[in-house]
């Protein structure tokens with residue numbers, strides 16, 4: 097079998113069309129959706145992602161504000177900016193790009209963002225609501241993955257799902273969202289004894305470990321759906337996922353490419369959360 101690709105660029109274009117429509121309606125009512133992005137330090141990968149986010153806003157009619165700080169910025173300065181943005185009714189989403197320089201306690205920074213404007217879905221309150229199956233902002237990457245699975249009509253209820261990685265921003269919320277939809281979820285990580293034992297049983301496998309070409313075809317059940325959340329840069333400068341695409345696609349039924357898979361969907365769902373936040377503000 098050779099897997100078919102799930103095209104994150106094409107799906108993004110479709111979803112962003114709907115987002116642009118909602119943004120236009122809000123703007124006509126006098127509430128233009130608006131996202132503030134805070135970037136600390138000059139990490140080149142972060143700069144690329146932030147640029148993509150700002151470009152996504154522009155294309156969908158969302159206003160974007162960018163605040164940049166040097167790598168040695170004082171945390172107080174960033175906390176002050178977050179407080180100012182929290183209080184500004186014209187701002188609907190606030191995102192602090194991760195990773196932050198080491199003088200920052202990232203959890204404290206994320207907690208300083210008003211939960212109503214936490215369009216990343218990283219605030220402890222929103223994560224708690226997600227765990228309880230209540231309305232919050234869904235974290236963008238796992239939500240984008242769910243959108244891809246639903247668009248492809250992948251059966252989630254009753255499926256064996258294996259998530260590799262247990263980060264707060266991808267692995268854990270991904271497991272929770274699959275669980276909420278009725279999958280039997282196994283979370284694997286660096287201490288897992290026999291990873292292939294688990295992955296070979298999976299109908300759906302999500303790789304979010306941050307190690308290039310880590311998941312190979314021999315670890316995958318024939319016909320499985322393979323979702324690659326990894327973004328690794330190889331020494332030659334090329335982007336590559338956590339999945340060994342060439343061997344995996346010979347075994348899987350559906351697979352997401354890198355680039356052009358989950359990455360663009362992450363940004364699309366950020367735009368969706370921003371519009372959602374503006375809709376809630378317009379109703380309030």
Ligand SMILES: Nc1nc(=O)c2c([nH]1)NC[C@@H]1CN(c3ccc(C(=O)N[C@@H](CCC(=O)O)C(=O)O)cc3)C=[N+]21
Pocket residue numbers: 144145148191192193194195216236327335354355356357358359360362363
């Ligand atoms: N507060 C916060 N929120 C985030 O959502 C967040 C973050 N911090 N820190 C870093 C990670 C990473 N992330 C990506 C988003 C888009 C692509 C993306 O668009 N990737 C393109 C390729 C981009 C390229 O050329 O490098 C693709 O896969 O096709 C990748 C990675 C968001 N993150």
